[in-house]
Amino acid sequence: MHNRDPFDRYRKLSRRAFVSSLAVCSTVTAASDDDALWDEYLAWLKGRAVGDLVGLETYRKTLTERGVPKPEVERRMKTISERSLKRPEAMRLWFNSMYGPNGAIGPDWPTPLLMEAVKGITPGASLDVCMGEGRNSVFLASLGWKATGFDVSDIAVANALVKAKKAGVRIEAIRSGYQEFDFGHEKWDLVVMTYAYFPIRDRKYVGRLIASMRQGGLLVFQYGVVNRGADRTGDASLIGVPEAGELKQIFRALRILHYEEKEELSDWQVGQGGRKGQSVKMLAQKP
Numbered sequence: 155m156h157n158r159d160p161f162d163r164y165r166k167l168s169r170r171a172f173v174s175s176l177a178v179c180s181t182v183t184a185a186s187d188d189d190a191l192w193d194e195y196l197a198w199l200k201g202r203a204v205g206d207l208v209g210l211e212t213y214r215k216t217l218t219e220r221g222v223p224k225p226e227v228e229r230r231m232k233t234i235s236e237r238s239l240k241r242p243e244a245m246r247l248w249f250n251s252m253y254g255p256n257g258a259i260g261p262d263w264p265t266p267l268l269m270e271a272v273k274g275i276t277p278g279a280s281l282d283v284c285m286g287e288g289r290n291s292v293f294l295a296s297l298g299w300k301a302t303g304f305d306v307s308d309i310a311v312a313n314a315l316v317k318a319k320k321a322g323v324r325i326e327a328i329r330s331g332y333q334e335f336d337f338g339h340e341k342w343d344l345v346v347m348t349y350a351y352f353p354i355r356d357r358k359y360v361g362r363l364i365a366s367m368r369q370g371g372l373l374v375f376q377y378g379v380v381n382r383g384a385d386r387t388g389d390a391s392l393i394g395v396p397e398a399g400e401l402k403q404i405f406r407a408l409r410i411l412h413y414e415e416k417e418e419l420s421d422w423q424v425g426q427g428g429r430k431g432q433s434v435k436m437l438a439q440k441p
């Protein structure tokens with residue numbers, strides 16, 4: 155039977171519109187709820203010197219101590235962990251409190267792998283990815299390289315500029331997360347990645363990095379390395395540590411000139427009484 159009520163169609167439409175507006179509302183509410191809990195976490199993190207990476211574990215404890223029920227703690231931490239990985243703000247705050255005005259906990263000397271790699275090479279344009287306080291950029295500038303670097307931390311960048319001034323060299327130090335950094339196209343003769351918190355498993359960023367290298371340009375890469383099959387969620391995914399053998403696959407578009415994995419102190423452990431761990435050193439060239 156046909157429904158002859160002329161308003162029936164209108165009622166059905168408006169019911170549908172009402173239901174879908176409810177769905178939109180709940181998505182908007184969920185998004186603003188996520189924004190609110192993210193902002194609350196960032197406000198907590200700001201200026202706080204916490205040992206654990208971007209304070210995730212400390213914040214989880216803090217929420218629990220505040221009496222937030224466990225499922226709600228987990229819900230919040232899921233959103234916060236995901237955002238910490240995708241957005242630069244948490245790393246920026248965390249590293250700003252790690253790097254003091256007098257320089258960081260980190261090494262002050264250039265990476266020996268880099269010193270070796272540039273021996274006898276005509277200086278060109280170099281990019282230092284996640285440059286920290288610029289130990290490698292300052293070294294390159296002293297050899298005549300047009301050294302550029304970027305880092306998410308305001309303090310690291312400021313310290314890098316002071317270091318360059320003291321050394322009597324010029325570097326370009328840019329405050330930026332890799333997320334928004336403009337890598338450019340076929341721009342760099344040398345890309346340096348030492349202990350760079352860069353998402354090597356994200357093809358988008360690796361693609362940008364490779365596209366930014368000039369033909370014949372070099373990549374100098376040094377970092378820790380985790381065993382194959384190790385848990386790469388959590389901290390490991392945040393700081394982009396490769397698995398054994400993985401780099402060669404990730405950078406397969408480049409010609410690998412040197413590759414080694416061995417047990418040794420990382421640059422960041424030297425003089426700190428730290429334990430040896432697996433490290434990876436790679437020199438590769440864009441064909």
Ligand SMILES: C[S@@+](CC[C@H](N)C(=O)[O-])C[C@H]1O[C@@H](n2cnc3c(N)ncnc32)[C@H](O)[C@@H]1O
Nearest residue numbers: 245249284285286305306307331332348349351
């Ligand atoms: C272990 S330090 C290495 C610094 C330097 N490459 C070195 O070898 O001395 C890691 C650096 O990554 C930076 N960083 C972390 N997340 C970043 C991001 N999203 N974008 C750019 N830099 C980031 C930190 O501020 C820190 O300076």
